[in-house]
Amino acid sequence: MTFFAIASPNRVTARPSASRRGFSAIELLIVCAIVGIFATLAYPRVNFTQFQVDSGARTVRVALQNAERLAVTRQYDVVVSFDVTNKRMRILEDGNDNDAVDAGERVTYSPLEDGVHFKQPPAGLSGPVAGAIVGSNIKTIDGMPSVIFRRDGAASTDLEVYLASSKELPNDWRAIQVVQSTGRTDWFRYLGNLWKAGSI
Numbered sequence: 001m002t003f004f005a006i007a008s009p010n011r012v013t014a015r016p017s018a019s020r021r022g023f024s025a026i027e028l029l030i031v032c033a034i035v036g037i038f039a040t041l042a043y044p045r046v047n048f049t050q051f052q053v054d055s056g057a058r059t060v061r062v063a064l065q066n067a068e069r070l071a072v073t074r075q076y077d078v079v080v081s082f083d084v085t086n087k088r089m090r091i092l093e094d095g096n097d098n099d100a101v102d103a104g105e106r107v108t109y110s111p112l113e114d115g116v117h118f119k120q121p122p123a124g125l126s127g128p129v130a131g132a133i134v135g136s137n138i139k140t141i142d143g144m145p146s147v148i149f150r151r152d153g154a155a156s157t158d159l160e161v162y163l164a165s166s167k168e169l170p171n172d173w174r175a176i177q178v179v180q181s182t183g184r185t186d187w188f189r190y191l192g193n194l195w196k197a198g199s200i
Contacts, residue, residue, distance in 0.1 A: 049115065049165035049166075049167050049169060049172050050165075050171060050172060052113050052114070052115045052116050052165055053113075053116050053163055053164065053165050053172050053173070053174045054174065054189075054198075055113045055116070056112045056113045056116035056163045056174065057163060057174040057175075057176055057187045057198065058187075059110060059111075059112060059113065060089065060112075060161055060163065060176045061176050061185050061187050063080060063089050063091060063110045064080060064147075064159075064176065064178060064185050065185055066091075067079075067080045067091055067149045068149045068153055068155070068183040068185075070093065070149075071149040071150060071151055071153065072151060072152070072153045074093065074151075075151045076093065076094060076095050076096075076097055076151060077094040077097045077099070077148050077149065077150060077151070078091065078092065078093055078094065078148070078149045079091070079092040079094050079099060079141060079146055079147075079148050079149075080092075080146060080147050080148075080149070081141050081142065081144035081145070081146040082118060082132075082133045082144055082145050082146070082161065083109075083144055084117075084118045084132060084133065084144070084145075086111075087111060087112045087116070087117050087118065088109050088110060088111040088112060089109065089110045090107060090108075090109055090142075090144065091107070091108045091109070091110065092105060092106075092107050093105055093106040093107075094148075099139065099141055099146075099148065100141070101142070112163070115165055115166045116163055116164070116165060116166070117163070117164065117166065118132035118133065118161070118162065118163060119132050119162060119163065119164040119168065119173075120132050120162060121162045121164070121173050121175070121190065122173070122190075122193075123190075123193070123195075124160060124162070124175075125160055125175055125177060125188060125195050129160065129162070131145075132161065132162045132163075133145040133159070133160075133161055133162075134159075134160050134162075135147065135157040135158050135159040135160065135178075135180075136157055136158055136180075137156060137157035137158075137180075138157055138159070139156065139157070147159050147178060149183055153182065153183045154180065154181055154182065154183055155178050155179070155180045155183045156180070157178075157180055158177075158178065158179065158180040159176075159177065159178035159180075160175055160176070160177050160178075161175065161176040161177075162174070162175050163175075163176075170190075170193075171189070171190065171191055171192075172190075173189070173190035174187060174188065174189060174190070174198075175187065175188040175190070175195060176188075186198075
């Protein structure tokens with residue numbers, strides 16, 4: 001006589017458990033400690049002032065580009081004056097084109113980043129320079145060196161603006177250049193005693 005075993009349909013067979021995934025708290029603490037040690041060693045080597053002066057150069061360049069665009073759009077002069085002492089730029093929308101602040105004309109200020117100031121560099125883009133704001137036809141308006149953007153987009157002068165960090169380290173110098181005929185702006189870094197074109 002032969003007997004057959006019939007499997008119950010409700011029977012559950014155990015499978016081997018899947019391997020555990022994830023990290024324990026101790027493993028995470030060890031990884032955090034290693035990362036912290038490397039960060040402590042690397043921190044003194046990072047020159048944060050270069051990021052500050054790059055940001056300062058971007059601020060100046062954007063202010064000049066916006067002034068040119070505004071002059072073309074609104075069809076009146078826009079005057080950008082450099083308040084060297086207070087580390088900021090004054091932008092005047094000169095509705096009557098008289099190079100002066102009159103009632104009803106919009107004036108805005110654009111400050112530099114903390115730790116960045118206008119400063120005469122060790123060498124200019126094309127040789128020695130006599131100040132932080134230079135150009136062949138710089139106007140002084142309200143005691144500040146100024147450039148005027150005309151309604152055709154041209155500038156009143158060719159212009160070079162120089163910035164440095166408060167530490168004035170060798171690679172912490174930046175320059176912004178304006179082409180008089182077109183109002184185009186470019187910026188440069190001072191690296192290894194040479195000015196090199198930037199990319200912002």
